[in-house]
Amino acid sequence: MNIGKxxxxxxxxxxxxxxxxxxAIVKRNFxxxxxxxxxxxxxxxxxxxxxxxxxxxxxLVSGVEAVNAFKQRRITLTANDYIVKTECQKQSRFDxxxxxxxxxxxxxxxYKLKYIENAW
Numbered sequence: 001m002n003i004g005k006x007x008x009x010x011x012x013x014x015x016x017x018x019x020x021x022x023x024a025i026v027k028r029n030f031x032x033x034x035x036x037x038x039x040x041x042x043x044x045x046x047x048x049x050x051x052x053x054x055x056x057x058x059x060l061v062s063g064v065e066a067v068n069a070f071k072q073r074r075i076t077l078t079a080n081d082y083i084v085k086t087e088c089q090k091q092s093r094f095d096x097x098x099x100x101x102x103x104x105x106x107x108x109x110x111y112k113l114k115y116i117e118n119a120w
Contacts, residue, residue: 030082
């Protein structure tokens with residue numbers, strides 16, 4: 001299982017999930033000196049900064065544990081940088097998408113998504 005490919009697939013699944021719910025994907029993998037945001041989306045009301053955590057089933061560290069206070073601070077600083085650069089006027093929201101990868105009986109990969117709005 002290629003970790004980079006699995007992570008990218010997880011982000012694609014989350015982007016598709018958001019589009020189906022009426023969100024526009026504004027930017028993916030936005031980077032600045034503070035860090036990176038996986039997906040930036042928006043609707044009429046919010047600009048949403050989404051951290052995507054893709055993990056294999058039964059991983060030692062869960063996706064929720066990986067988005068600790070340090071990671072949240074880095075994402076918040078990165079989001080502020082994006083807001084200043086784009087002069088965004090919408091209210092911001094921070095969401096976390098947890099993608100669990102599992103192997104099906106036919107040896108193909110399956111994906112489960114848990115989406116947490118207003119994670120912090």
